[in-house]
Amino acid sequence: PQVSAAQYGKDNIRVYKVHKDAKTGTQTVVEMTVCVLLKGDIETSYTKADNSVVVATDTMKNTVYIMAKQHPVTPPELFGAIVASHFVEKYKHIHSAWVKVVTHRWTRLTVGGEPHPHSFFRDGSETRNVEATADEGKGISIRSAIAGLLVLKSTGSAFHSFYKDEYTTLPDVYNRILSTEVDCGWTWSTFGSVAEVQSAVPKFDKAWESARTITLETFAKESSPSVQNTLYKMCEQILEAVSEVKAVDYSLPNKHYFEIDLSWHKGLKNTGKDAEVYAPQSDPNGLIQCTVTR
Numbered sequence: 108p109q110v111s112a113a114q115y116g117k118d119n120i121r122v123y124k125v126h127k128d129a130k131t132g133t134q135t136v137v138e139m140t141v142c143v144l145l146k147g148d149i150e151t152s153y154t155k156a157d158n159s160v161v162v163a164t165d166t167m168k169n170t171v172y173i174m175a176k177q178h179p180v181t182p183p184e185l186f187g188a189i190v191a192s193h194f195v196e197k198y199k200h201i202h203s204a205w206v207k208v209v210t211h212r213w214t215r216l217t218v219g220g221e222p223h224p225h226s227f228f229r230d231g232s233e234t235r236n237v238e239a240t241a242d243e244g245k246g247i248s249i250r251s252a253i254a255g256l257l258v259l260k261s262t263g264s265a266f267h268s269f270y271k272d273e274y275t276t277l278p279d280v281y282n283r284i285l286s287t288e289v290d291c292g293w294t295w296s297t298f299g300s301v302a303e304v305q306s307a308v309p310k311f312d313k314a315w316e317s318a319r320t321i322t323l324e325t326f327a328k329e330s331s332p333s334v335q336n337t338l339y340k341m342c343e344q345i346l347e348a349v350s351e352v353k354a355v356d357y358s359l360p361n362k363h364y365f366e367i368d369l370s371w372h373k374g375l376k377n378t379g380k381d382a383e384v385y386a387p388q389s390d391p392n393g394l395i396q397c398t399v400t401r
C-alpha cells in the first residue's frame with residue numbers, strides 16, 4: 108500500500124483581534140476561526156512513524172496567533188494568504204498549505220443614534236470566509252465566500268413544467284415560499300505572491316459587498332422560476348461586477364415550507380391562494396449547486 112494523499116493541521120483555531128484607534132479611541136474587533144492544513148514530504152510520518160517531518164499542529168496554532176499579532180487580519184484574503192505562504196516558505200518539506208478563515212459578524216452597536224466606540228452585536232450567523240492555498244512555485248489561489256446567509260421570500264417563486272413520470276407526485280406550483288441559506292464563493296485569478304495579494308487589497312471588501320448585494324437583490328427582485336435559474340443570474344452579475352474573479356459558485360439548499368390542508372376542520376381553507384399557515388421543513392431539503400466561469 109502507499110499514501111495517495113495526506114494533509115494535516117489544526118482546525119477551529121479561534122482568534123480575536125482588537126484595533127484601537129489612538130486618535131479617536133474607537134475600537135474595532137475581528138473574530139475568526141482558522142483552519143490550517145499542510146501537504147508535503149510527510150508520508151513517512153504516516154508510514155514509518157517518522158515525526159521528524161511533523162510540524163506539530165500546536166506549532167501551527169501558535170503561528171496563527173503570531174501572524175495575527177504581526178500582520179493585518181483584514182481583509183481575510185490577505186491574512187489567509189500570509190498564513191498559507193508562511194508555512195510553504197518556512198518549511199522546505201512543506202509544499203502546499205490550505206488556510207480557511209471564517210470571519211464572524213461583530214457589528215458595531217448604535218447607541219443614542221451614534222455608533223458606539225467599543226460595543227458590538229452578532230447580527231446573524233452569516234460568515235465571510237476565505238480559503239487561501241499556497242502551492243510552492245505556483246502562487247496563491249484564493250476563494251472568497253459568503254456562508255450561512257439565510258433568506259426567505261414569501262412569494263415571487265414558482266416551480267413548474269419539470270420532468271414528470273411515474274415517480275413524480277410534486278404538483279406544478281406557480282406561487283411558493285422560497286428559502287435558502289446562501290453559500291456563495293468567488294475564485295480569484297491566481298496571485299503570484301503575498302505582495303500581489305497586498306496590491307489587490309482594495310478589491311476584496313468591494314467584491315464581498317458586490318456579491319452580497321447582488322445575491323440579496325436578485326433573490327428579492329427575481330420572479331424565480333427555479334433555484335437553478337435564479338442562482339445562475341446571480342453568478343452572471345458577480346462575474347460582470349468583479350473582473351478579477353474567474354469563477355463564481357453557489358450551493359443553495361432549498362428549505363421547503365409545506366402547505367397544510369386544514370379543510371378537515373369545518374372546511375377551513377388553507378391551501379393554494381388561501382394558504383397562510385405552513386409547516387417549515389427541517390429535512391429533506393433540495394440542494395442546488397453550480398459553478399459559472401467566464
Ligand SMILES: O=c1[nH]c(=O)c2nn[nH]c2[nH]1
Pocket residue numbers: 266277332333334335361393395
Ligand atoms: O427550484 C427548484 N428546483 C428543483 O430542482 C426542485 N425540485 N423540487 N423542487 C424544486 N425547486
